[in-house]
Amino acid sequence: MSAYKDILYNGIWKQNTGLVQLLGLCPLLAVSSTLVNGVSLGLATALVMTLSGAAVSPIRNYIPNEIRIPVYILIVAVLVTVVQYLMNAYMYGLYVVLGIFIPLIVTNCIVLARVEAFAAKNPVGHAALDGFAMGLGLTLVLGVLGALREVIGKGTLFSGIDLALGDWAHGWVLHVIPDYKGFLVAILPPGAFIGLAFLIAAKNWHSLRTARKAQGADATVAPVEGGCSPTAH
Amino acid sequence: MRNTLARASFRTAVNLLFFSVIGTFVLASTHLLTEETIKQTEEGEKLKLIAQLLPAELYDNDIIQDTQEIAADPLLGTSGTTVVHRARLHGEPSAVVLEAIAPDGYSGKISIILAIRANGEVTGVRVVNHHETPGLGDYIELAKSAWIKNFDGKSHANRPEPEWKVKKDGGQFDYMAGATITPRAVIKATHKALNYFEAHRDTLFTVAAPAGEKKS
Numbered sequence: 431m432s433a434y435k436d437i438l439y440n441g442i443w444k445q446n447t448g449l450v451q452l453l454g455l456c457p458l459l460a461v462s463s464t465l466v467n468g469v470s471l472g473l474a475t476a477l478v479m480t481l482s483g484a485a486v487s488p489i490r491n492y493i494p495n496e497i498r499i500p501v502y503i504l505i506v507a508v509l510v511t512v513v514q515y516l517m518n519a520y521m522y523g524l525y526v527v528l529g530i531f532i533p534l535i536v537t538n539c540i541v542l543a544r545v546e547a548f549a550a551k552n553p554v555g556h557a558a559l560d561g562f563a564m565g566l567g568l569t570l571v572l573g574v575l576g577a578l579r580e581v582i583g584k585g586t587l588f589s590g591i592d593l594a595l596g597d598w599a600h601g602w603v604l605h606v607i608p609d610y611k612g613f614l615v616a617i618l619p620p621g622a623f624i625g626l627a628f629l630i631a632a633k634n635w636h637s638l639r640t641a642r643k644a645q646g647a648d649a650t651v652a653p654v655e656g657g658c659s660p661t662a663h
Numbered sequence: 664m665r666n667t668l669a670r671a672s673f674r675t676a677v678n679l680l681f682f683s684v685i686g687t688f689v690l691a692s693t694h695l696l697t698e699e700t701i702k703q704t705e706e707g708e709k710l711k712l713i714a715q716l717l718p719a720e721l722y723d724n725d726i727i728q729d730t731q732e733i734a735a736d737p738l739l740g741t742s743g744t745t746v747v748h749r750a751r752l753h754g755e756p757s758a759v760v761l762e763a764i765a766p767d768g769y770s771g772k773i774s775i776i777l778a779i780r781a782n783g784e785v786t787g788v789r790v791v792n793h794h795e796t797p798g799l800g801d802y803i804e805l806a807k808s809a810w811i812k813n814f815d816g817k818s819h820a821n822r823p824e825p826e827w828k829v830k831k832d833g834g835q836f837d838y839m840a841g842a843t844i845t846p847r848a849v850i851k852a853t854h855k856a857l858n859y860f861e862a863h864r865d866t867l868f869t870v871a872a873p874a875g876e877k878k879s
Binding site: 493 | 679
């Protein structure tokens with residue numbers, strides 16, 4: 431049982447794709463302009479990673495070693511295209527918003543990396559869970575970064591949720607800061623880099639602190655209050 | 664030696680072929696299963712967009728099916744064939760829905776769709792796709808501001824040529840300080856699309872809709 435726990439902990443926190451492995455940053459930077467966009471693409475990626483883990487693992491012993499990469503890419507590409515078809519059919523608004531970034535999930539190196547490094551060596555259940563945990567970790571980072579950029583850049587939260595859930599969710603959009611003029615840098619690509627840097631810094635700070643505490647070297651070290659990111663927890 | 668190498672390559676190739684065939688099969692089935700829904704969703708979205716542009720009392724025909732393909736034209740700024748939807752009321756031509764492209768936006772092309780009544784009056788313009796600066800040039804989207812509604816009801820007859828400009832250039836249209844390139848591009852594209860409509864008014868309505876399969 432603890433194997434499953436380890437996989438979850440690894441994917442969501444310890445080996446987080448966005449904060450630690452720093453893989454698959456292209457969509458992370460491009461789509462994280464709002465909370466809804468970030469979480470939606472994160473979940474689509476998580477779905478693809480779960481499916482590809484589950485698809486590759488059972489046939490891992492039948493794939494000749496020399497052609498494993500083309501076969502993995504083929505499987506990932508097929509799964510992404512299936513997800514794209516489904517989104518086009520049933521979540522059209524979101525499909526239009528995420529646009530080119532849905533097919534680009536194929537080229538997100540994190541998908542292939544987990545298939546090659548994990549699914550090709552582990553049983554089905556573990557492989558699928560690993561894909562899911564890694565995808566969930568990415569989704570969390572995308573969500574937090576999207577929420578930060580959206581609040582700072584536009585003063586809203588959940589904008590565009592009607593695209594994901596249908597028109598009835600229109601009233602869910604929160605205007606966190608009323609009459610906000612907007613802060614353009616946060617919405618433009620540099621905002622993504624700056625925001626991500628703060629998140630990575632917060633994660634590193636937290637990891638260092640836990641490591642130091644575990645050593646018990648110096649219990650009196652006062653935590654340095656950055657005050658920049660409210661997301662360290 | 665050569666024989667085993669050939670056999671190994673052959674086995675690898677067959678293996679790859681096997682996976683490709685399975686992948687193709689999965690894709691083909693998904694395509695077939697979702698095709699109808701995707702078509703319906705896209706037509707529904709298009710109809711919703713047209714409904715924003717054209718008042719419902721202006722047409723009673725099947726506007727999605729009543730189309731004509733038109734060649735690329737410098738007046739429309741298009742580079743390939745586009746589809747015109749034709750609205751008719753009691754069999755009489757009442758309006759067309761055209762796609763046009765403003766090539767000179769602040770960051771690239773701005774795609775618009777507009778509806779023009781048979782008398783040359785614009786009933787509505789919407790921006791379909793653009794890359795203008797968020798928070799600055801994006802007020803051409805209806806979601807951000809009502810600016811785009813400035814075009815409603817305007818025509819060449821009731822607005823002479825020099826008024827098809829932003830106020831800064833001596834025209835009739837509002838703009839926001841700091842972002843004049845964007846509205847200039849949209850106004851110019853709309854104006855040119857009206858010119859196109861006037862030059863092709865007769866053929867736009869008369870050429871029959873393509874029979875059978877329609878490319879969307």
